[in-house]
Amino acid sequence: MLGFSFLLLLMLWMMQTVFLDDMYKMVRRWETNQAVQLVEENINDADLFDILRDLEESKGISVQLTQDFVEPQDFFSDGREREQPETITQTRVFVLEDGSSISLTFHARISPVDATVSTLQVQLYILTAFLIVIAILMGIIISRRISKPIEQINKSAKVLSRGEYEVRFNGHGFSEIKELSDTLNTAAKELSKVDRLRKELMANVSHDLRTPLALIYSYAEMMHDFPEEISEEQTQVIMEETKRLSGLVNDILDISQLETGNMQLNLSTYDLTESLQNTIDRTGALVHKDGIQIVFQKEEEVYIHADERKITQVFYNLLINAIHYSGKDQVIHVRQKRIGNDIRVEVEDRGEGIAQQDILFIWDRYYKVDKEHKRAATGTGLGLSIVKNVMELHGGSYGVESKKGQGSTFWFQLQIANERPAS
Numbered sequence: 001m002l003g004f005s006f007l008l009l010l011m012l013w014m015m016q017t018v019f020l021d022d023m024y025k026m027v028r029r030w031e032t033n034q035a036v037q038l039v040e041e042n043i044n045d046a047d048l049f050d051i052l053r054d055l056e057e058s059k060g061i062s063v064q065l066t067q068d069f070v071e072p073q074d075f076f077s078d079g080r081e082r083e084q085p086e087t088i089t090q091t092r093v094f095v096l097e098d099g100s101s102i103s104l105t106f107h108a109r110i111s112p113v114d115a116t117v118s119t120l121q122v123q124l125y126i127l128t129a130f131l132i133v134i135a136i137l138m139g140i141i142i143s144r145r146i147s148k149p150i151e152q153i154n155k156s157a158k159v160l161s162r163g164e165y166e167v168r169f170n171g172h173g174f175s176e177i178k179e180l181s182d183t184l185n186t187a188a189k190e191l192s193k194v195d196r197l198r199k200e201l202m203a204n205v206s207h208d209l210r211t212p213l214a215l216i217y218s219y220a221e222m223m224h225d226f227p228e229e230i231s232e233e234q235t236q237v238i239m240e241e242t243k244r245l246s247g248l249v250n251d252i253l254d255i256s257q258l259e260t261g262n263m264q265l266n267l268s269t270y271d272l273t274e275s276l277q278n279t280i281d282r283t284g285a286l287v288h289k290d291g292i293q294i295v296f297q298k299e300e301e302v303y304i305h306a307d308e309r310k311i312t313q314v315f316y317n318l319l320i321n322a323i324h325y326s327g328k329d330q331v332i333h334v335r336q337k338r339i340g341n342d343i344r345v346e347v348e349d350r351g352e353g354i355a356q357q358d359i360l361f362i363w364d365r366y367y368k369v370d371k372e373h374k375r376a377a378t379g380t381g382l383g384l385s386i387v388k389n390v391m392e393l394h395g396g397s398y399g400v401e402s403k404k405g406q407g408s409t410f411w412f413q414l415q416i417a418n419e420r421p422a423s
């Protein structure tokens with residue numbers, strides 16, 4: 001700002017003091033030329049004398065016939081010659097209507113500029129002081145409102161680029177700067193979320209993958225070393241662990257797709273009741289041998305418009321949890337209830353239930369109430385998180401009512417389809 005002001009002042013000083021004389025003469029010369037042109041245009045007009053008078057009065061240019069013109073001899077009373085004011089003189093011959101010609105001389109008076117220059121100098125001193133103060137003030141304001149906040153944002157951005165995602169951007173001053181810092185805060189939050197997810201994923205996945213892999217390896221090694229001693233129990237362990245591994249891999253793929261928003265819904269109108277029944281039949285057959293019974297209560301056959309594979313997965317996750325946590329009373333109740341234009345599916349078990357302080361967190365990724373990782377009883381910790389994401393994607397609702405020691409009722413609710421597909 002100061003540099004700009006100095007440049008401006010320098011130009012003003014040069015123009016108004018050093019070059020003032022030359023510029024003034026240049027302007028007077030130009031004005032004389034204009035006057036000559038004006039007279040030429042009106043040389044035969046009756047109002048030529050008015051024009052000449054006007055030139056004299058307003059522009060200080062006097063016009064006289066050349067042959068008549070006598071250099072004014074001005075003397076002091078003591079006979080000394082008075083100093084003549086400087087003039088710009090131009091003589092032109094004009095042709096009149098009647099063919100005769102006259103020669104006119106134009107005299108543009110040049111007033112001395114010295115007095116003007118000193119006045120201008122005083123003005124310029126004042127202007128210089130004023131401009132310097134303004135420049136300093138503007139510099140301070142601009143630095144406070146623009147440069148400082150940008151500097152701070154830059155510092156925070158450097159911290160962010162080192163991977164410290166908890167850094168916060170405090171933009172102030174102009175609204176654009178505030179907006180920029182808000183955007184950067186959101187970006188930092190998102191980055192920290194992704195980073196947390198990555199760390200969680202690595203921690204959980206490496207733990208969950210390593211244990212079954214170690215088991216499979218040791219059982220396979222035993223079978224390799226003692227082929228004659230292969231037992232049903234060994235093959236059973238290998239099969240179960242392989243199943244657990246593939247379940248885990250599928251869950252991880254699903255959850256990462258759901259969380260990054262890449263999951264596409266394959267919507268269709270289908271018979272929900274029939275789909276629930278099929279899942280119950282298939283799962284029931286598997287757990288029947290453990291004495292678990294699944295009871296399905298439904299009032300009617302209901303169609304919904306949704307992604308059948310994903311809704312089946314939601315239901316299956318709830319059912320499997322109910323089976324895992326069902327405890328001694330091994331009956332699981334599945335209910336399909338109509339609530340207005342919605343259908344609600346409930347899965348109830350009378351098992352261990354969930355403590356009040358855990359209920360809010362069970363929908364989070366990898367949340368397990370039992371931190372000790374009881375492998376036989378618990379799964380990946382992703383099941384309910386998938387339920388939550390799929391229901392949110394469908395615009396449905398979900399929830400749980402549970403009391404520690406008395407069992408839990410998990411539910412999800414979706415809109416009933418208005419039309420059934422033509423069969």
Ligand code: ADP
Nearest residue numbers: 321322325353362368369379380381382383384
């Ligand atoms: P997991 O694979 O561990 O079951 P989920 O996301 O499905 O993961 O469930 C998260 C946690 O919620 C479980 O670890 C369990 O503690 C609790 N939970 C889920 N369903 C039930 C249930 N029916 N009864 C009691 N606790 C449950």
